[in-house]
């Protein structure tokens with residue numbers, strides 16, 4: 001097993017090996033977010049979790065209305081989803097799933113995981129979260145049930161010390177101090193976002209004039 005996966009402090013969590021995975025359903029990483037817009041830290045977190053945990057795919061699921069965010073989302077769901085598609089297109093194991101946008105309303109992760117585990121119970125699901133989300137996970141809707149439906153995977157995020165209330169796997173990934181908030185502010189103040197988002201996303205933001213005010 002890859003020594004960069006730190007599971008030593010989590011005796012309750014069994015890290016799967018490639019051997020364990022053979023002949024069963026798929027191992028799917030779930031990366032939920034508002035992605036307003038998607039940035040490189042989202043992609044690095046997903047890729048690191050996918051490769052270090054031997055997952056088959058990562059599904060990026062943009063939320064419709066995020067449960068715990070107060071600030072309004074000023075761009076359309078279509079723009080968020082299009083940028084996600086542009087950002088993930090060249091990775092054959094990244095998929096964008098729009099089920100939360102189609103479902104509408106507030107996007108509770110428990111609703112998504114109940115749906116997925118019922119639709120494809122042969123798969124194993126890994127919920128990938130930055131440490132900001134890990135720290136508040138216990139306040140999520142039906143968190144106990146959610147933790148039973150999937151394996152929780154934490155990615156350290158600079159500025160958010162690890163404070164988990166549930167057993168989880170921590171995947172060691174490079175610290176990237178970046179947020180969608182930073183990207184939105186940078187665009188609004190005329191600061192470059194080149195290299196902070198994939199280039200097709202940067203061009204889309206420029207061409208559509210997103211985040212200028």
Ligand SMILES: Nc1ncnc2c1ncn2[C@@H]1O[C@H](COP(=O)(O)OP(=O)(O)OP(=O)(O)O)[C@@H](O)[C@H]1O
Pocket residue numbers: 032033034035036041042045128129130131132133155156157158176177178179180181182
């Ligand atoms: N820099 C980062 N390092 C690790 N994880 C991150 C990072 N940025 C976001 N994430 C994780 O990605 C997921 C989706 O995050 P989200 O779309 O809310 O992005 P964000 O950058 O936190 O956005 P905003 O600044 O608008 O709040 C969450 O699990 C979050 O913890």
Ligand SMILES: O=C(O)c1ccc[n+]([C@@H]2O[C@H](COP(=O)([O-])O)[C@@H](O)[C@H]2O)c1
Pocket residue numbers: 031032033034035061063066067068069107108109110133139140141
């Ligand atoms: O289900 C919940 O109660 C819940 C509470 C907070 C966040 N989430 C999910 O966590 C993911 C990241 O959220 P956010 O607000 O950082 O974009 C996104 O998929 C949200 O739907 C889910």
